[in-house]
Every structure is written in structure tokens, then in C-alpha cells.
Amino acid sequence: MISVAVDIASVLIGLAMLLAFWRLLRGPDIVDRVIAIDTLYINACTLLLAYGIAGDSALHFEASLVIALLGFLTTVAFAKYLLRGDIME
């Protein structure tokens, strides 16, 4: 039952990543592309947590946490660059 749930979750999150990737390619403005990258890394975190449940390994969790940390920093750096034209002032 849990493996079936993880399969359904993989399909749903794969579709979600495709939608976010479509917005990343198409996005009319660069801000849309930043939002698409933000959504992509959150989806990757969720997919890794689902694989951790399926494979019964705690290693996936660490990878998910690292992706969440680096993704947050990436989004903040992009937003800062778009606001000021510079990351470090």
C-alpha cells in the first residue's frame, strides 16, 4: 500500500517538476524564472523524502535538507541581485 502511494507521489511530483520547468523555459520575466527554480527545488526535496520512505534509508533525508538550505540561499541571492543589481554591497 505504501509502495503504491510512493509510486503515485512520484508521478504527481514528476508532473509538477515538468510544469515548473515549462515555466522556467517560458517565463515572460526573469522573476518568473526565479519562482520556477524555487518551486523546482521544493519539489526535489519532497521527491527525495518520498524516496527515503520507499527505500527505508535516512540518507535521502540529509540530501533533502541540503537542497532546501542551498535553494533558499539561491532564491535570496537572485532576489537581492534583481533588487540591487549586486549581491554583496
Add this chain to the structure above:
Amino acid sequence: MRVKEFLLSFLIVAGAAFCFLGSLGLARLPDTFTRLHGPSKATTLGIGCMALASLVWFTVTRREPSVHELLVIVFVALTTPISAHMVARAALHRRLPVWRGEAPPQ
């Protein structure tokens, strides 16, 4: 045991469905500000559900409390509003078109 399996499967599918809905909002909504508000809330709920499922799963199978998934929940719940705020400020700064009617702005 059946109840635990049902609860876990429900949490896993609900987390994935929230992530999918957030990304659908990102792909389908008409302007940048509405597109920002879709994923920033729905995907936070999605990763919260999935981390809760992971917490329950490792607590049940390893027979010891596994609390480090709470780290992901707290971290994402703290950082997503901050990054959404900063991206929204950048969008305001760039004077992006705002959706006011039926047709999406081009």
C-alpha cells in the same frame, strides 16, 4: 497496522498532490504576483505533509522517535515566506504588469 498504513499513504499522496497543485498554479496563473502566491503556500504544505509522513514512517519502523524531519518542516516554514517576500519586492521593483481583467497581460 492497517490504520498506520492508511494514514501514511494518505500523507504521502496529499503531500505530492499539494506540490502538484502549487506547480499547476505556477504554470497556469495569469501574472507574476499570482504565480508567486501559488507555489509559495501550496508547496510548503506539500513538503510539510511529506516530512510528517517520513517522521511517522521512521518512528514506526525504527521503533524510536525520529524528530529530525521536524528540522525540514520548521526550516521550510520559516524560509519560504522570506524568499517569497524578497521575490515579490523584486517583482514590484521591476514594475511587472498586474493582472486586472480577463485576458492575461503580455
